[in-house]
Amino acid sequence: MNRYQTMTTLGAVVLLIFLSLMAVEVAWVRVMLAVIFCVALPGSGWAxxxxxxxxxxxxxxxxxxxLSxxxxxxxxxxxxxxxxxFLGFGILALITVAGVIAALGKKPRHANQG
Structure with missing residues (x-):
């Protein structure tokens, strides 16, 4: 399995888990997931x-x-x-997807490059 397939599979699994947990009608679970999403995901691909x-x-x-x-x-x-x-969540999701696409599109560094 190459890098792109691994990242795609991992992203799909995380998305399915996230959406299934968001469907739960327990308020604290939804708040916890929203905080984790806002703090971790939008900048992860760009970083x-x-x-x-x-x-x-x-x-x-x-x-x-x-956070920014x-x-x-x-x-x-x-x-x-x-x-x-929902609009805010959608915009942050688009920022996340754009960062992941940018990260997948960038060629990895080789060990002999500085």
Whole structure:
């Protein structure tokens, strides 16, 4: 299985688990998943695209980009006076998908490159 198939399979499994848990009518589960989504996912693909040398730096960059995009989307929606939870979730999901596509499209570094 190559890298693209592995990432696609992993993404599909995570998406199915996320959607099945979101369908649960337990309020704390939905809030927990929303917080995890907003803090971790929107910037994850973009952080991986940067190819930072340390995993901790990649994680920190992912959280920073995720929080920044969440705040940006919320600010635009609040200033534009069209706040909608599903629209905000959709925009963040598009940011996430675009980052993952960018990460998959970037060629991996070879060991002999600096």
């Amino acid at each position: 991986v695209t940067m190819r930072l040398k340390d995993v901790g730096d990649t994680l920190a960059m992912s959280v920073m980009l995720s 995009s969440t705040v940006l989307v919320a600010t635009v929606m609040a200033v534009g006076d069209f706040f909608n939870v």
